[in-house]
Amino acid sequence: MKIDTGDTTWLLISTALVMLMTPGLSLFYGGMVRRKNVLGTIMQSFIALGLVSIQWVLFGYSLAFGPDVGHVIGSLDWAALRHVTLEPHPDYAPTVPHQAFMMFQMMFAVITPALISGAFAERLKFSAYVVFILLWSTFVYAPIAHWVWAVGGWVKNLGALDFAGGLVVHISSGVSALAAVLVIGKRRGYGHEIMPPHNMTMTLLGAALLWFGWFGFNGGSAIASGALATTAFVATHVAASAATLSWLLTEWIHRGKPTLLGAASGSLAGLVAITPASGYVDPGSAMAIGALAGLLCYGGVNMKNNLGYDDSLDAVGIHGVGGMWGALATGVFASKAVNALGNDGLMHGNLSLLAAQAMSVLAASIYSFAVSWIILKIVDRTVGLRVKSEHEMEGLDLSQHGESGYLL
């Protein structure tokens, strides 16, 4: 195996692009909370860069991609990056150094638990959050990544397709977010106090960084530079654009005004939905997936008002709903003409892929929900999940971190 410099260049750049998504997410979420919680919210995303990166090097990567144990988890054979060298790996990274692949995957592991933080924003203790994401990365993220992407993983063997993380990133975080809001409960004053976003310009900057980083997220998932990376790159942008428009249009018709938060949310919905399909679909299919994602996720975020849970920043409505739609849409729109290594979906006369996709969605959802529920209950019994009521009123910035976002 020979290292290809073009592939390596693209993968390293993609890794840096995906890294930037986590601070992007922190701004996206940070702008949507009240000003007393801006730093606490930004911190919940940013700290994942420190915590999960170290967890990944020590044992997370080994659990996710190490030698298969029973089709469900990797062994600890690659712990502390043993056997993870600068030589290419025949299955995961035949043309790039194995460590480049490990780093690229690390950035996915970093952002995924941070996505969940949108659900329980403005009320979680920082200490509880730290324990939660370490347990979650170990017991939810690593196994699901192994099922879907590792050699020997049972979802991979089933034939389900997940190009860049519809199951591993979005369904796992979105469904865990639902478990989290049910365990943790609503914010103090939810439903009768006004809780509008405090800085929409910050939120848009975050959305823009996420969109930019997503080119690396999906494009880099080709693990090579060239035609497949371009397929994913094009699909990513087309879906995000279509979803921006469809969310905005739905909102304009439904509520009478097109909002900036709607445009930003729509773009995210499209990016989430195209993630699993991005390496398997043509631009027309990407447009359809994106357009429907805007519509479905608009319904998804409005659903909480009827069901009565406080998914504060809509992690369930966007990552859960968008992730499920994207995984199923892959089973509808995927085409061997686009990517011979993929499969044909329903539109191309094959029902079996859609069945495998549905099976994988169900399994990842049930597993994420159940294990997240257990982890949250354990953290609640030991560390305690919620901040004290007076600290919630005071805000996370002062009570958890002893600093203020704005001294104006």
Place this chain on the structure above:
Amino acid sequence: MLKEIEAIIRPHKLDDVREALSEAGFLGMTLTEVKGFGRQKGHTEVYRGSEYRIDFLPKVKVELVVPEQRLESALSTIIKCAKTGEVGDGKIFVLPVEEVIRVRTEEVGEEAL
């Protein structure tokens, strides 16, 4: 006798009011950005389907102290400039003032204005 005028007006009328008062010879004032409501209704904001009623609307409060004989002139100047005829033009309160002291010179009463 000195009177304090507390005028709560529309923010975009502030420049007109300030200029007209200066031209009429009222040379000092204090300004506060305030929020409140009276008969003017607020508005609703919708964020991802969550609707919030914003009752408190932004206004500015202009405070100035004038000799009683010039009160009418000051009030008519403010009203002329701040009025649009729509609900939400604001309110003016007039209060008696016990004493005025200029800190620098310790002058008191009308001399201190």
